[in-house]
Amino acid sequence: EADIYQTPRYLVIxxxxxxxxxxxxxxxxxxxxxxxQDPGMELHLIHYSYGVNSTEKGDLSSESTxxxxxxxxxxxxxxxxxPSHTSQYLCASSEFGGLxxxxxxxxxxxxxxxx
Amino acid sequence: xQSVTQLDSQVPVFEEAPVELRCNYSSSVSVYxxxxxxxxxxxxxxxxxxxxxxxxxxxxxxxxxxxxxxQTSFHLRKPSVHISDTAEYFCAVSDRGGGSxxxxxxxxxxxxxxxx
Numbered sequence: 001e002a003d004i005y006q007t008p009r010y011l012v013i014x015x016x017x018x019x020x021x022x023x024x025x026x027x028x029x030x031x032x033x034x035x036x037q038d039p040g041m042e043l044h045l046i047h048y049s050y051g052v053n054s055t056e057k058g059d060l061s062s063e064s065t066x067x068x069x070x071x072x073x074x075x076x077x078x079x080x081x082x083p084s085h086t087s088q089y090l091c092a093s094s095e096f097g098g099l100x101x102x103x104x105x106x107x108x109x110x111x112x113x114x115x
Numbered sequence: 116x117q118s119v120t121q122l123d124s125q126v127p128v129f130e131e132a133p134v135e136l137r138c139n140y141s142s143s144v145s146v147y148x149x150x151x152x153x154x155x156x157x158x159x160x161x162x163x164x165x166x167x168x169x170x171x172x173x174x175x176x177x178x179x180x181x182x183x184x185x186q187t188s189f190h191l192r193k194p195s196v197h198i199s200d201t202a203e204y205f206c207a208v209s210d211r212g213g214g215s216x217x218x219x220x221x222x223x224x225x226x227x228x229x230x231x
Contacts, residue, residue, distance in 0.1 A: 004158070009156075040124065040223060040224070042119075042221045042224075043159075043205070045218070059218065090158055092158075101164070101166050101209070103149075103164065105161075106158030106159040106160070108156065108158045109157075
């Protein structure tokens with residue numbers, strides 16, 4: 001069973017606020033990901049990390065930023081939230097170095113609403 | 116570039132009926148194939164994946180999928196569904212040659228609703 005956690009699960013916030021979405025995993029996986037998920041749409045990769053002090057942007061342009069100071073922790077930050085940021089954000093990690101055949105393990109997601 | 120098409124956005128079925136969720140992909144390279152399931156208010160969970168070998172892959176919860184290279188399809192099947200199978204199902208592909216820089220491409224999902 002995957003041990004990957006996200007907090008908060010739900011967040012409603014006003015425009016202009018700074019927010020941080022937390023993601024932690026206890027599996028010791030090096031590679032971690034952030035996806036954005038909207039209803040009826042594909043999951044879009046917005047950030048990923050190969051390990052500590054490594055972060056890369058994904059396919060979907062995002063105004064968010066990420067950091068990876070510890071293996072188990074991969075937070076996502078929005079400096080100034082806008083209504084266009086309203087979405088579900090899913091964190092994931094993968095075993096075995098993050099190769100193409102790897103299974104990705106997902107957290108439960110954070111549903112963000114910006115008013 | 117890769118793409119994944121899930122032909123049905125919603126599939127309603129009655130309990131104990133068989134179901135097939137369709138997935139077609141497009142890729143210029145060889146791929147690995149995955150099915151993930153997302154139960155309400157939860158993250159995605161791997162159902163099964165095709166890496167190599169037998170084209171019929173068995174997964175958790177009685178699901179199976181068949182890889183058809185000529186039709187570039189990876190349809191998911193279950194012979195008898197339960198109410199608890201109600202969830203969103205995502206098909207995904209990744210580039211075999213991508214190494215650690217691979218990209219996992221998802222379809223838009225199929226919502227399976229099992230009615231009593």
